[in-house]
Amino acid sequence: MYGGESATQFAGATGYMGEPDASGMKPRASGGNQPNTMTPVTVKMIKGALDARASPDDEIKVNGMAIMNITLVGKVVDVQTKGSQVVYRLDDSTGQTDVKVWLDSDGPVEEIPRGAYVRVYGTPKAVGADQVIAAHTTESIRVITDFNEITYHLLEVIYASGYAAKVKSGGGATGVAPQSVYSAVQAAPNVAADGDMNGSLCDRVLFIVKNNPNGDTGISVLEVVEKLGGQFTDAAVRQELESLSNDGAVYTTVDEDHYQAV
């Protein structure tokens, strides 16, 4: 549903997507370490994730991935100041949650009025039946003035969720997370295993380079052109390979005419 190429750029640019890193670095160890990522969510998703835990010590999993930090966008429907903290009741159209903001010692922070849309960065917490979002700092809740941010956030929620599903389907079968987002894209069901005659030129070129039989020498541009059945010019294929090279998905080997997949 989303193009592999743009997906990669997006994941790399925002750092939201967690485990596989667009730069080709090894994914963070799953398990013991808390994932140090920022996941865009809805209240419904967080509530579901908190409820799904067998014990409060379990990690919180959204889209099948353990999460730590979340961001959400919602409307303030209630505000209460309790000593050193302000509790905002937020409605994001999927549900409501309290967001706790601990105040700095140096003076009061101006309260955000009811009815305002805000962006929140925080960590989900559950103490007994009490499930809240703890804002990271007093600056982690901010009033939205451009309402396109609501659209943007919710599209990002959908995107991140779809991306996570792809990563899961790519790495889940063997229990090993894919080493790069490109392998995730390749393993995803929407890229056909037979060289993908309907895919974009980029996907097809990458598929051919990945499946070349020449070992370390890589595959020549000419061979890629031939494998594409002469549908594309040498120049077009070369340009695509350079673009993939710039993205870090392929690299040149013995000369500028031979490419190998990462």
Place this chain on the structure above:
Amino acid sequence: MDDSAPAPRVNGESLERFQGKKVLVVGEVAPVDAQRATLKTTDDKTITVTLAEGGEFKSKYIEFEATVDGPMSVTECSRVEFGDDFDTFSYGELVKLINTKSRDLFY
């Protein structure tokens, strides 16, 4: 946290599935009188809004939290003024996703 009473984001077309329920609907507002306004939704449907907070609007685009009365009419609970610069195309596409394949994430 409570997700038992969502107010889903809907467009004109999906409105009829939410009879009697609370929804959020965004569109271009046209005042009729103090009690009523019409709203052109992101999928180009025109719905009637029975107003709760008067018929004056300071912005072109409005988000109404409203109860659905019928396929083309709602009653306002509250409103947020979205300003004059709101990307209705992107929002429209988002609402389609919310009410179809990405629904599980929202309601």
